[in-house]
Amino acid sequence: MATDQQKRCSCSPDPGAPSNGWCATSRPTGEIRTAPRTVTPADRLDHLLARLGWKRSGHRVEPGLYRLGTPTAGSDVFASANYTLSFDALRSALAGIDAWILVLDTHGINVWCAAGKGTFGTDELVRRITAADLARVVSHRRIIVPQLGAPGVSAQEVARQSGFAVEFGPVRARDLPRYLKDHTATMAMRKVEFPVVDRLILAPVELVAALPLFLVAIALWFLAGPMAAGAAVATILAGTVLFPVLLPFIPTRDFSTKGFILGGIVALPFVYAFATNAALPVWARGLSALTVFLFMTAVVSYLALNFTGSTTFTSRTGVKREIFRYVPLLAVMAGAGLVGGIALGVSRLFGVL
Amino acid sequence: MLNSYTETSLHYDPDRCINCGRCTQVCPHAVFEHGPDRVELAHPAACMECGACALNCPVKAIIVQSGVGCAWAMIRAALRGKDMDSECSCGGDDDTCCG
Numbered sequence: 229m230a231t232d233q234q235k236r237c238s239c240s241p242d243p244g245a246p247s248n249g250w251c252a253t254s255r256p257t258g259e260i261r262t263a264p265r266t267v268t269p270a271d272r273l274d275h276l277l278a279r280l281g282w283k284r285s286g287h288r289v290e291p292g293l294y295r296l297g298t299p300t301a302g303s304d305v306f307a308s309a310n311y312t313l314s315f316d317a318l319r320s321a322l323a324g325i326d327a328w329i330l331v332l333d334t335h336g337i338n339v340w341c342a343a344g345k346g347t348f349g350t351d352e353l354v355r356r357i358t359a360a361d362l363a364r365v366v367s368h369r370r371i372i373v374p375q376l377g378a379p380g381v382s383a384q385e386v387a388r389q390s391g392f393a394v395e396f397g398p399v400r401a402r403d404l405p406r407y408l409k410d411h412t413a414t415m416a417m418r419k420v421e422f423p424v425v426d427r428l429i430l431a432p433v434e435l436v437a438a439l440p441l442f443l444v445a446i447a448l449w450f451l452a453g454p455m456a457a458g459a460a461v462a463t464i465l466a467g468t469v470l471f472p473v474l475l476p477f478i479p480t481r482d483f484s485t486k487g488f489i490l491g492g493i494v495a496l497p498f499v500y501a502f503a504t505n506a507a508l509p510v511w512a513r514g515l516s517a518l519t520v521f522l523f524m525t526a527v528v529s530y531l532a533l534n535f536t537g538s539t540t541f542t543s544r545t546g547v548k549r550e551i552f553r554y555v556p557l558l559a560v561m562a563g564a565g566l567v568g569g570i571a572l573g574v575s576r577l578f579g580v581l
Numbered sequence: 582m583l584n585s586y587t588e589t590s591l592h593y594d595p596d597r598c599i600n601c602g603r604c605t606q607v608c609p610h611a612v613f614e615h616g617p618d619r620v621e622l623a624h625p626a627a628c629m630e631c632g633a634c635a636l637n638c639p640v641k642a643i644i645v646q647s648g649v650g651c652a653w654a655m656i657r658a659a660l661r662g663k664d665m666d667s668e669c670s671c672g673g674d675d676d677t678c679c680g
């Protein structure tokens with residue numbers, strides 16, 4: 229049940245629970261801050277670092293109520309997350325508009341992910357409305373919440389507890405000026421897309437997360453030669469950069485099978501190179517070609533499956549089904565590849581090759 | 582075959598619907614469409630189980646097992662012998678799921 233969401237996540241803000249520092253909810257205060265209109269070069273640097281995954285949770289804005297321009301008691305109130313990228317997207321979208329921004333404490337996580345975890349949620353929203361004394365600051369009783377916050381925010385609960393009517397704004401902040409004309413969102417404004425820019429933006433984080441794998445490539449260089457190292461690098465790049473970019477164009481719906489197909493294609497030149505390596509006896513050519521194929525397809529497939537968590541359209545039921553369907557097979561493939569690799573390594577060690 | 586995403590845990594009870602339209606506002610994948618007397622479940626397979634509709638339906642006409650489809654967290658849970666459904670990857674520094 230959706231209402232169980234907050235309980236399910238160990239990191240949901242629970243004032244009664246002992247906080248471990250990272251999950252600590254900062255104490256709400258009634259002061260009103262001023263949000264600068266312009267996004268500075270320093271902000272842009274911060275956005276870049278956030279994209280690169282530098283200090284994942286370090287890109288925070290102080291939670292609480294902000295003034296953008298010179299809002300009055302009749303101005304709109306917008307809810308946002310205390311992640312610099314979310315907050316800055318909102319204040320840039322509202323260029324020339326005087327408004328109030330209520331920043332929730334989502335521990336530096338964007339609205340969408342925080343809503344899924346329940347930190348951008350009913351309780352935190354009500355708590356911030358109360359703490360900021362919003363009912364005194366504005367004369368109306370409406371608050372515009374980004375649509376992607378809806379998995380955590382129950383409009384009727386917020387209304388019941390705070391008296392504020394939640395209005396779900398468009399998915400993307402940049403559509404706000406159009407939305408504000410008549411406070412209705414078109415179908416297109418309500419739909420989440422996953423365009424190539426968004427997919428590419430995730431690549432640096434995936435790549436940084438895969439950095440340890442490059443050590444494997446270096447180790448392979450010494451153990452098995454430059455070709456094996458090249459295969460390892462190609463595998464990592466295929467799984468972390470190529471896969472997200474090519475996602476919609478690779479056949480089949482399942483991510484694991486998409487990864488298998490991509491891995492197979494990327495493996496082809498290496499399979500060919502090993503299979504035609506004149507320096508090796510025939511059996512070793514076959515075995516090395518098979519090994520490289522098994523490894524590359526299994527690893528790219530696995531990295532592809534892991535990308536489901538970053539997409540905007542995979543259901544948990546489906547991902548679970550994928551795991552049961554393919555992970556055992558992938559493990560067997562990788563295991564077989566490992567045995568092949570060890571056999572080759574041992575033969576080399578004993579001078580058979 | 583090769584499509585694990587044909588079924589989801591989304592359940593809609595049209596008899597309860599009061600046609601308030603909330604679900605069509607919050608759904609990021611246009612799973613529900615407006616109808617004359619009640620909304621219609623137009624694209625059930627597009628549902629990503631975010632839970633927004635169920636949480637915002639005033640008459641509980643929608644039930645869905647919501648959760649993040651993060652393979653990495655679920656595999657990790659399975660390997661540790663934990664329940665895959667109760668595991669929630671919590672955006673710590675090592676969270677690889679969402680940024």
Ligand code: SF4
Nearest residue numbers: 608628629631632634
């Ligand atoms: S759970 Fe989310 S994606 Fe599925 S129908 Fe409801 S709002 Fe749409």
Ligand code: SF4
Nearest residue numbers: 598599601602604638
């Ligand atoms: S939110 Fe519930 S009551 Fe309202 S239209 Fe959707 S299903 Fe019907």
